[in-house]
Amino acid sequence: MKKSVMITGINGLLGQNIVREFSKDHDIYGLDLTPSIFGPSQNIQVKQIDLNDTIALEQYIKKVQPDSIVHTAAYTNVDRAEDDHEIALAVNGKVPAEIANICKHLDIPLVHISTDYVFSGDAGPYRETDDRDARGKYAESKLAGEKAVLESGAKVAVIRPNVMYGNGKALKSSFVEWLVTELRNERSVRIVDDQYNNPTYARRLAYVIRMILENNAWDIWHFGSKEVVSRYTFALKIADTFGLSSSLINAISTVDLNQRAPRPLRSGLICEKLNKELGIPILRIDEELALLKEEMNVA
Ligand SMILES: NC(=O)c1ccc[n+]([C@@H]2O[C@H](COP(=O)([O-])OP(=O)(O)OC[C@H]3O[C@@H](n4cnc5c(N)ncnc54)[C@H](OP(=O)(O)O)[C@@H]3O)[C@@H](O)[C@H]2O)c1
Numbered sequence: 001m002k003k004s005v006m007i008t009g010i011n012g013l014l015g016q017n018i019v020r021e022f023s024k025d026h027d028i029y030g031l032d033l034t035p036s037i038f039g040p041s042q043n044i045q046v047k048q049i050d051l052n053d054t055i056a057l058e059q060y061i062k063k064v065q066p067d068s069i070v071h072t073a074a075y076t077n078v079d080r081a082e083d084d085h086e087i088a089l090a091v092n093g094k095v096p097a098e099i100a101n102i103c104k105h106l107d108i109p110l111v112h113i114s115t116d117y118v119f120s121g122d123a124g125p126y127r128e129t130d131d132r133d134a135r136g137k138y139a140e141s142k143l144a145g146e147k148a149v150l151e152s153g154a155k156v157a158v159i160r161p162n163v164m165y166g167n168g169k170a171l172k173s174s175f176v177e178w179l180v181t182e183l184r185n186e187r188s189v190r191i192v193d194d195q196y197n198n199p200t201y202a203r204r205l206a207y208v209i210r211m212i213l214e215n216n217a218w219d220i221w222h223f224g225s226k227e228v229v230s231r232y233t234f235a236l237k238i239a240d241t242f243g244l245s246s247s248l249i250n251a252i253s254t255v256d257l258n259q260r261a262p263r264p265l266r267s268g269l270i271c272e273k274l275n276k277e278l279g280i281p282i283l284r285i286d287e288e289l290a291l292l293k294e295e296m297n298v299a
Pocket of ligand 1: 014015142
């Protein structure tokens with residue numbers, strides 16, 4: 001019999017990429033706030049639900065009894081979370097705790113998506129075992145969720161990605177798509193050159209999730225690209241991959257943006273463990289961008 005997976009936040013960037021990875025051999029049960037972005041399909045069912053409604057959530061999980069759950073849904077607006085901190089804490093802290101609790105009682109394995117924001121961002125790149133020190137309300141709420149699932153006693157894998165990019169339909173924001181559009185239209189852009197990380201390509205993260213589930217790898221995992229670069233350097237690499245001139249990309253500092261929430265300046269995730277223990281290759285940024293270009297079907 002076909003296996004099934006439940007994906008929260010199915011309409012989001014990572015959710016869509018997990019669907020692509022799993023729909024070939026799984027029945028998919030998706031949950032999201034907004035109506036399904038997937039057309040009619042025999043094996044993709046999407047239920048519109050606010051995950052804060054824990055009674056409806058529990059009833060649905062009990063009804064479906066999926067073989068695993070991947071929890072990607074989150075309150076992801078880092079700046080707005082500074083004002084909406086109770087809403088962010090409910091979605092990013094309490095909902096994961098509830099899902100993990102249900103998973104424990106029904107013996108369903110859970111993959112929980114966390115973030116590099118659980119670290120201070122002062123001295124990256126970080127290993128899975130490094131001390132956590134969240135800065136800002138979004139970061140604190142995600143740390144609360146991560147701690148709750150790890151302490152739940154369920155079969156849990158926590159994956160921490162960095163700045164995520166990839167392809168998808170009707171995405172709220174896509175850095176690569178935005179940059180490519182701006183450069184194609186010959187508009188100049190300002191990109192920070194003092195925030196360092198190793199960006200995570202969503203399509204490969206979806207594959208990593210499959211490998212973790214197939215290997216029953218209940219642990220904490222970091223996943224990003226091979227090299228840690230500034231956002232400015234990342235933008236130059238995008239321009240190069242898509243054959244666009246980088247002359248319109250201007251370097252600025254994070255302070256110039258005057259953002260509400262603090263940003264990690266020296267972040268990045270060491271991904272050796274995933275490579276050593278699960279044999280997953282960690283690719284260079286230009287290799288992953290080439291895959292994205294192919295995926296986006298750009299000549
Ligand atoms: N994107 C990044 O750069 C990044 C980096 C590190 C870690 N992460 C983590 O990776 C995960 C996936 O990120 P993503 O970029 O794929 O996020 P995304 O594109 O914003 O997708 C999240 C989805 O969850 C939905 N959602 C939010 N609150 C919900 C609720 N209460 N009930 C049901 N659905 C809800 C969202 O709906 P609405 O759009 O209507 O709100 C959205 O469709 C998140 O846990 C995030 O914290 C992301």
